[in-house]
Amino acid sequence: MFDQTPTELAASAARDIAHLTGVDQHDIAVTLGSGWRRAAEHLGTTVAEIPAEQVTGFRTSPVQGHTGTLRSVRMDDGTRVLVVGARTHFYEGHGVAATVHGVRTAAAAGVKTMILTNGAGSVDPERTPGDAILIKDHINLTAQSPLVGATFIDLTDLYSQRLRDVAHSVAPDLDEAIYMQLTGPHYETPTEVKMLRGLGGDIVGMSTALEAIAAREAGMEVLGLSLITNLAAGIQQGALSHQEVLDTGKNAEATLGPLLARIISAVSSSR
Ligand code: 8IG
Secondary structure, eight states, X not given: OTTSXXXXXXXXXXXXXXXXXXXXXXXXXXXXXXXXXXXXXXXXXXXXXXXXXXXXXXXXXXXXXXXXXXXXXXXXXXXXXEEEOOOOOGGGSSOHHHHTHHHHHHHHTTOOEEXXXXXXXXXXXXXXXXXXXXXXXXXXXXXXXXXXXXXXXXXXXXXXXXXXXXHHHHOTTOEEEEEEEOOOSSOOOHHHHHHHHHHTOSEEESSSHHXXXXXXXXXXXXXXXXXXXXXXXXXXXXXXXXXXXXXXXXXXXXXXXXXXXXXHHHHHHTO
């Protein structure tokens, strides 16, 4: 497997998905981050759900709160949604190619619209944990790129204005934020959070930016959604815990599912 290029590996994974789900092509893919896990239940009819480890290059996540399946959902209008519940984070140490394999697999499965969701901390004290937010742009602070060689991809409209407009058409109150990706897995120090505020970002997490870049390279349109699960270190009183992140996610689940379903329906009818 290690002598395959990332593109070949993604093509194998897409063949596995077609074979295991019986669905040859998907239209939209959504990667489920912290708090977004149950959203898939609202999208439509689950045609097939497969354990991630049965698909080339995917692995089950060791993190509690991250699920490990791929799901093929048929929406009422016939749109095929690939729900990627297995995300490899950069902090797992498998390298940047493994981190964006899910996105490249979606592209190889025919997907034209990539929806990336995550949980994030807010470096802005005015934002409220439990709120969902649209990603407007990112600052990639991983010092990594999923692209190798002279691949000078334009990122001017990375988080598509068109798709953000579509999301706003069904959820006008959704705020927008600039997402900063750090490698983690530790959270920030309070001083790092001050620095991050100075850099001009709003929220911080450990995924999404690298995936968005790979999605753009693959020619997909990208929509990013964050659930604010916590105020970043030093902004809130007391220490941060993964349990707090899980609890906020759990409490938000009931509203996030229907919200995501509304957005994906609107995206689907706008294609
Ligand atoms: I959820 O406060 C979540 N992910 N780096 N900082 C970073 N990642 C996060 C945070 C946070 N909350």
